[in-house]
Amino acid sequence: MKIEAVGKPPGCKLLRISAELSEPPGDDSIVKSISIRGDFFAIPEDEFEIVEKRLAGTRVAGLAHVFDALTAEMRIRAIGISGSGILATLRGAIDEISVQDTADRL
Amino acid sequence: MKYPFRILQTGCNTAYFNMGLDEAILESVADSSAIPTLRLYCWKPAAISLGYFQGIADEVDIAACERQGIDIVRRITGGGAVFHDAEVTYSIVIPEGHPLAPATILDSYSAICSGIIAGLEGLGVEAEFAPINDIVSGGKKVSGNAQTRKKGCLLQHGTVLLKVDVDKMFGILNVPKEKALGKMISDVKARVTSLSDILRREISFEEASEAMRAGFVRALGLDSREEAPAPEEVAKAKELAAEKFSTREWIYRR
Numbered sequence: 001m002k003i004e005a006v007g008k009p010p011g012c013k014l015l016r017i018s019a020e021l022s023e024p025p026g027d028d029s030i031v032k033s034i035s036i037r038g039d040f041f042a043i044p045e046d047e048f049e050i051v052e053k054r055l056a057g058t059r060v061a062g063l064a065h066v067f068d069a070l071t072a073e074m075r076i077r078a079i080g081i082s083g084s085g086i087l088a089t090l091r092g093a094i095d096e097i098s099v100q101d102t103a104d105r106l
Numbered sequence: 107m108k109y110p111f112r113i114l115q116t117g118c119n120t121a122y123f124n125m126g127l128d129e130a131i132l133e134s135v136a137d138s139s140a141i142p143t144l145r146l147y148c149w150k151p152a153a154i155s156l157g158y159f160q161g162i163a164d165e166v167d168i169a170a171c172e173r174q175g176i177d178i179v180r181r182i183t184g185g186g187a188v189f190h191d192a193e194v195t196y197s198i199v200i201p202e203g204h205p206l207a208p209a210t211i212l213d214s215y216s217a218i219c220s221g222i223i224a225g226l227e228g229l230g231v232e233a234e235f236a237p238i239n240d241i242v243s244g245g246k247k248v249s250g251n252a253q254t255r256k257k258g259c260l261l262q263h264g265t266v267l268l269k270v271d272v273d274k275m276f277g278i279l280n281v282p283k284e285k286a287l288g289k290m291i292s293d294v295k296a297r298v299t300s301l302s303d304i305l306r307r308e309i310s311f312e313e314a315s316e317a318m319r320a321g322f323v324r325a326l327g328l329d330s331r332e333e334a335p336a337p338e339e340v341a342k343a344k345e346l347a348a349e350k351f352s353t354r355e356w357i358y359r360r
Contacts, residue, residue, distance in 0.1 A: 013186070014186075016161060016164055035161075035360070036159070037159055037160055037161040037164060037360050038159055038160065039157055039159075039160065039184070039185055039186040040159060040184055040185075041159075041183070041184035041185060041211070041238075041239075041252070041253070041254075042159065042184060043184075043211065043253075043254055043255050044254075044255070044256065045158045045159070045182065045183075045184065045254060048159070077211055077255075079184075079211055079212070079238055080184075080238060
């Protein structure tokens with residue numbers, strides 16, 4: 001399923017995420033694709049797109065660790081964005097879906 | 107210690123040429139055909155510049171920009187969307203390893219922003235650096251800045267607002283559905299200011315850019331000479347404007 005997430009987690013600039021996740025959405029979902037947009041900085045900029053591609057196949061719960069490991073491996077200096085911030089933003093959107101699903105069933 | 111520096115005053119140009127010239131200067135400093143460079147400039151027509159990682163549809167009312175003749179350009183630097191109208195814009199290009207280019211990005215923002223703070227002081231405006239990349243006066247933002255590092259050089263560019271028309275800004279920016287437009291406008295008016303608001307008078311581009319020039323020279327210890335961009339740089343800027351910065355492929359990449 002496709003999911004859109006927006007957030008400004010602690011220590012981050014505004015983050016906007018578009019992701020395709022395996023169902024059901026949750027920590028065990030696999031990220032099929034992800035686009036991360038926002039007001040942050042990541043140098044070198046063109047390496048960030050490689051990180052987005054390499055996040056595909058990651059479990060949602062592992063996103064923070066994998067993002068931070070990739071940016072370290074690729075020596076990307078990330079300001080205003082972090083693995084934990086990406087995960088928090090995505091989880092926020094997943095939680096809203098769960099709440100809406102529950103409300104729909106009542 | 108004074109550091110040899112070139113200062114360029116290139117006046118008002120299109121968004122595409124401005125971004126092209128910033129990149130052309132980075133290339134010429136990187137290949138040592140130019141010494142470290144400070145440029146002061148403005149934008150005509152008014153334009154929105156997007157940060158490298160921003161989604162154009164997320165941030166901009168494209169149809170409203172087209173109706174009002176406001177150009178949209180994507181920067182090579184990250185950060186947020188900026189509406190370029192009544193302001194002084196600067197760019198500074200310094201080789202990494204130069205004494206004026208601290209190794210860490212946060213330190214380098216602070217160091218370079220000291221030039222703007224000194225410029226504002228010269229106008230009688232008290233201001234301070236607000237990490238990561240802002241300058242505030244009286245708790246309100248008066249300058250935003252963005253940095254990248256490529257080809258062994260640091261490029262930082264930023265703006266000092268001469269006037270701010272928040273209602274006009276929100277006429278061309280997208281407002282998140284979750285937020286009420288009225289509240290967003292009043293929030294921004296509470297958090298953003300301009301030189302004309304602070305000084306309670308009109309201030310021209312010429313007066314403000316001269317103050318910024320003097321501030322950078324004083325705060326960074328520049329042994330500066332005023333020059334025009336090299337013909338090769340202008341040619342490169344025009345090429346980048348035509349083949350990169352004005353193209354749909356670049357502007358709509360996110």
